[in-house]
Each structure stands twice: as C-alpha cells, then as structure tokens.
Amino acid sequence: MNHRDLPRVLVAGGTGYIGGGVLEVLQQQGFWVRALCRAPHRLQEPSRCNDIFVGHATRPETLKGLCQGIDVVFSSIGTRSFRRKPTLWEVDYQGNLNLLEAAKREGVKHFIFVSVVRGAEMERLSPIAEAREKVAQAVKESGMDYTIFAPTGFFNDMAEFFFAAQKRGAIRLFGEGLGKINPLSALDFGEEVARVILASEWRNTVREVGGCETFTHRQIAELAFQALDQEPQIHSLSPWAVSLVAALLRPFNYNAYALFKFFEFVARTPDVTGEALGWRRLEDFLANLAQGMSPIEAERALRPSPRANQPEDSTSLGAVEATSEVSQSAKARLRARFEHFAQLRAKYGTAQAIEMLRASLPERQKTLMNPFIAGVPLAEGFRRSIPIFEQLGMEMEVVDLSNQDKDAVLEIQRVCPYRELAAEFGLSSPCQITCDLEVEAIPQAFPDLKGRILSKLARGDCVCLFKYERESDRHHKEENHGSTSDWQSQCA
Numbered sequence: 001m002n003h004r005d006l007p008r009v010l011v012a013g014g015t016g017y018i019g020g021g022v023l024e025v026l027q028q029q030g031f032w033v034r035a036l037c038r039a040p041h042r043l044q045e046p047s048r049c050n051d052i053f054v055g056h057a058t059r060p061e062t063l064k065g066l067c068q069g070i071d072v073v074f075s076s077i078g079t080r081s082f083r084r085k086p087t088l089w090e091v092d093y094q095g096n097l098n099l100l101e102a103a104k105r106e107g108v109k110h111f112i113f114v115s116v117v118r119g120a121e122m123e124r125l126s127p128i129a130e131a132r133e134k135v136a137q138a139v140k141e142s143g144m145d146y147t148i149f150a151p152t153g154f155f156n157d158m159a160e161f162f163f164a165a166q167k168r169g170a171i172r173l174f175g176e177g178l179g180k181i182n183p184l185s186a187l188d189f190g191e192e193v194a195r196v197i198l199a200s201e202w203r204n205t206v207r208e209v210g211g212c213e214t215f216t217h218r219q220i221a222e223l224a225f226q227a228l229d230q231e232p233q234i235h236s237l238s239p240w241a242v243s244l245v246a247a248l249l250r251p252f253n254y255n256a257y258a259l260f261k262f263f264e265f266v267a268r269t270p271d272v273t274g275e276a277l278g279w280r281r282l283e284d285f286l287a288n289l290a291q292g293m294s295p296i297e298a299e300r301a302l303r304p305s306p307r308a309n310q311p312e313d314s315t316s317l318g319a320v321e322a323t324s325e326v327s328q329s330a331k332a333r334l335r336a337r338f339e340h341f342a343q344l345r346a347k348y349g350t351a352q353a354i355e356m357l358r359a360s361l362p363e364r365q366k367t368l369m370n371p372f373i374a375g376v377p378l379a380e381g382f383r384r385s386i387p388i389f390e391q392l393g394m395e396m397e398v399v400d401l402s403n404q405d406k407d408a409v410l411e412i413q414r415v416c417p418y419r420e421l422a423a424e425f426g427l428s429s430p431c432q433i434t435c436d437l438e439v440e441a442i443p444q445a446f447p448d449l450k451g452r453i454l455s456k457l458a459r460g461d462c463v464c465l466f467k468y469e470r471e472s473d474r475h476h477k478e479e480n481h482g483s484t485s486d487w488q489s490q491c492a
C-alpha cells in the first residue's frame with residue numbers, strides 16, 4: 001500500500017517534540033503528510049513532508065486552504081514557554097480552535113487532539129489543562145470523528161531531569177516525588193496515532209495514555225543519575241511552595257504561573273499514569289542521552305529489547321506495576337477487536353465486516369512488526385517480540401530456519417488467547433478475524449516477506465505454527481553476525 005491508498009494527514013505541531021514524533025512515524029509508514037508550521041526550517045526533515053503549509057495557527061487569515069484535500073488533522077500545538085507572550089489562551093486555546101474551524105470548513109473527517117492526562121480533574125487548578133480541555137470539548141462537538149489523547153509526561157519532560165542532573169548535579173522534585181507516572185516516547189505515541197488513523201475502533205474516544213513502564217518521579221530522578229554514573233542529589237519543593245511561586249508569578253507572567261500550577265497538580269496527585277503504549281524504555285533513552293545524543297536521536301536509536309515490560313528487569317530501579325497494567329491494556333485491545341467486528345457485522349453482515357477488517361490490516365501489521373524486524377534477522381526480531389505476546393498470556397517459541405538463501409523463522413504459539421472471545425462473540429473459530437487476516441496482510445505490509453500458517457490450535461492441532469521467510473540479506477548478516485566465512489561455516 002502506498003500513500004495514495006492512505007488517509008491524507010495534516011500535522012500541526014510538527015516542529016515540536018510530540019508532533020515531530022507523529023510526523024516522523026507517519027512519514028515512515030507512507031502516509032501523505034502536510035505539515036503546518038510558522039518556520040519550516042524547524043521541521044526535523046522538511047524534505048520528507050509531502051507538503052508544507054506556512055501559516056500561524058493563531059492567525060486564522062493565514063490558514064485559508066490549509067485543510068484542502070485533507071482527511072485527518074492531528075494537532076499538538078501548544079506553548080510550554082516561560083515567555084509572557086503569546087499566552088496559552090492565544091495558542092493552546094484559540095490557535096487550536098482556529099485549526100478546528102479550518103478543518104470543519106474544509107470537510108476533514110477526523111480530528112485528533114492532544115490534551116493532558118487527568119484534564120478534567122486538573123482544569124480547576126491548571127489553566128493549561130483548562131484551555132486544552134475546552135478545545136477537547138469543542139472537538140467532540142464539532143461533528144467530525146475525533147480522538148482525544150490525554151497523555152501523561154513524555155520522554156522529553158524526563159530528559160529535563162537528566163539535563164538538571166548533568167548541569168547542576170542536583171534535581172529538584174515538585175513534592176516528595178512519590179506520585180506515579182508512565183512516561184511515553186513520542187515515537188511510540190506516533191505509532192499509536194498511525195493505528196488510530198487506520199482503525200475505526202478508536203474513533204470518538206478519549207484516551208489517557210502513557211508508556212510501557214511506571215515509575216515514581218523520584219525513581220526517574222534516580223535513573224537520571226544512574227545514567228550519568230553520579231551520586232543522586234535529590235531535593236523536594238513542597239506543593240505549598242510551588243503554589244506560592246505560582247501566585248507570585250501570576251501578576252507578571254501568566255504562562256509561568258500556568259506552568260507552576262501544572263507542576264503543583266503533578267506534585268499533589270499520586271497517580272498520573274495512562275493506558276500503557278509502546279515498548280521504548282526510559283532507562284535506555286537516558287543511557288542514550290548520556291552518550292551525548294539529543295532527545296530525538298536518543299529515541300530514534302532505541303531498539304526493542306526482550307527486557308521491555310518484564311518485571312524482574314524493570315524493578316532494577318523499581319519500576320512499579322508495569323506488567324499487570326500492560327497486560328490489562330493488551331487484553332482490552334484484543335477484546336476491542338472483537339467488539340469492533342461485532343459492530344461491523346451488525347451493520348453490514350459478516351462477509352462485509354471481514355472485508356473491512358482486511359482493509360485495515362496491512363498498515364496495522366506494518367506498524368506492529370516493523371520496529372521488530374527492520375534491519376535484523378527475523379529470528380532475532382521475533383524473539384524480541386516474545387514479551388509482548390506473553391502479556392496476552394501466550395506461550396511463544398521461535399526457531400530460526402534461516403539458511404544461505406533465506407532469512408526464515410518458525411513461530412510456535414502454544415496458547416490461543418482468542419478462542420474464548422470467539423465463542424463469546426458467536427464465531428466458530430477466531431482465526432478468520434485474527435491470524436488468517438494478519439498473515440494474509442503480510443505481503444502488502446512487507447513486499448519481501450512471505451507468511452504461512454502451518455497448523456492451528458483452533459482446528460484441533462496442539463500448537464499454532466507460523467512460518468515467515470524472506471530473501472537472506474547477506475550484507476546484513478555479515479555486518480551483524482561476523483564475516484561471510486563464519487556464516488558459511490555455520491551453514492556447512
């Protein structure tokens with residue numbers, strides 16, 4: 001599938017951290033993307049945008065034609081600045097409402113907006129949350145399909161801990177730092193945005209989201225010092241002190257006041273975690289920062305690791321409750337697929353419902369599998385994915401079938417988590433809406449990869465067996481697994 005078959009997306013906020021991550025993933029996945037920006041040179045890779053629209057979200061007269069030919073608008077525009085002007089009401093609120101109007105006027109079908117975690121609770125205390133929640137409400141009432149993401153802190157916020165430790169040798173926490181948070185990578189978030197654009201089951205939802213590991217703020221400060229190999233120097237600023245600073249700032253600098261009210265909320269709230277997404281690990285990200293990489297480079301350099309989400313490793317500095325939360329969220333996703341199918345079936349009949357699922361699968365497969373299998377042998381990629389399958393209660397083994405010509409792998413699954421769901425939703429077998437479609441989508445998602453199902457638990461076999469193969473990448477094997485002669489002698 002190329003971008004002619006995919007929705008055309010406008011990204012607003014693409015010069016920033018969150019929008020930059022979303023833009024990068026959408027570009028990689030072949031979406032046709034237009035970026036709205038004030039200064040195109042601030043885009044990470046302007047040449048990879050299909051179109052750049054120069055305009056100011058805060059000046060509606062500059063937005064004419066912005067959404068022409070666009071199916072989906074994503075916006076993360078907002079000010080996180082201590083500068084006095086423009087205020088967050090001009091940017092976070094009015095700027096996003098201007099985009100919403102432009103989208104409505106020009107027939108956009110789906111609006112995706114980034115608010116903040118616990119926005120409804122926070123809006124009484126924090127003007128940032130108030131402004132973004134008001135926009136979220138307007139998006140819901142716009143008549144367009146919507147997805148509101150309410151994310152917890154991102155890796156870029158956690159990088160601030162690291163830079164404070166690096167520059168000042170000390171980190172000051174708001175409150176005691178015992179509140180829980182599961183920080184999210186912008187690239188993991190971008191992958192979820194891509195999924196949401198393609199899969200209609202996430203339309204008209206508000207989702208509080210975070211990353212795959214949960215920490216206290218204090219643990220994150222400790223991780224930052226660990227990455228720098230320094231003794232932790234951690235101080236606390238009481239919520240009352242944060243509130244006082246905010247009150248003192250208010251008459252002179254509204255944006256600074258609003259940021260301190262936001263910090264106060266975080267200091268007072270024991271849990272700002274969201275639904276666990278993605279696989280990128282904070283500890284690895286901080287280790288990359290310590291190598292001198294910028295935050296975005298540090299995220300790009302992350303690779304899936306078998307340690308992700310495993311409790312014995314994630315407790316090294318005390319990540320808490322990662323596994324059960326991920327598992328709950330993963331199970332909810334499995335169920336969502338069957339619920340979505342049931343809704344389609346009620347409306348269009350079984351055959352049409354299956355066709356509609358089939359249409360969305362190649363992109364979904366690309367999103368899910370690419371981070372694992374790009375640039376590594378299949379067996380290595382599949383092994384790295386085992387923790388994710390384990391979250392679903394599956395027992396997976398991987399056998400490397402590669403030979404001189406083929407990079408090939410056998411995936412063995414001893415437990416099918418779909419069988420009970422299939423029975424509950426009145427299907428004789430789950431395969432027709434799950435693995436059959438997924439394997440069938442492989443050549444569209446990855447033209448060089450072939451997949452086959454060799455045996456099925458749901459048909460009475462003792463395991464599900466999947467075989468995947470592609471032409472061997474000799475160059476790759478030589479680079480990663482020793483010289484050609486080593487490799488040939490292993491084959492001999």
Ligand SMILES: NC(=O)c1ccc[n+]([C@@H]2O[C@H](COP(=O)([O-])OP(=O)(O)OC[C@H]3O[C@@H](n4cnc5c(N)ncnc54)[C@H](OP(=O)(O)O)[C@@H]3O)[C@@H](O)[C@H]2O)c1
Nearest residue numbers: 013014015016017018038057076077078079151153154157
């Ligand atoms: N990062 C987090 O941890 C987090 C968590 C939850 C929610 N959020 C929300 O998401 C928003 C974006 O976060 P981020 O980390 O991506 O921020 P960021 O890196 O500062 O990016 C902000 C984006 O908004 C644009 N913008 C700022 N002022 C503007 C103005 N006056 N007119 C037009 N565009 C303007 C910027 O464009 P220019 O490059 O042209 O300035 C940039 O593209 C935040 O404001 C926050 O409310 C953030």
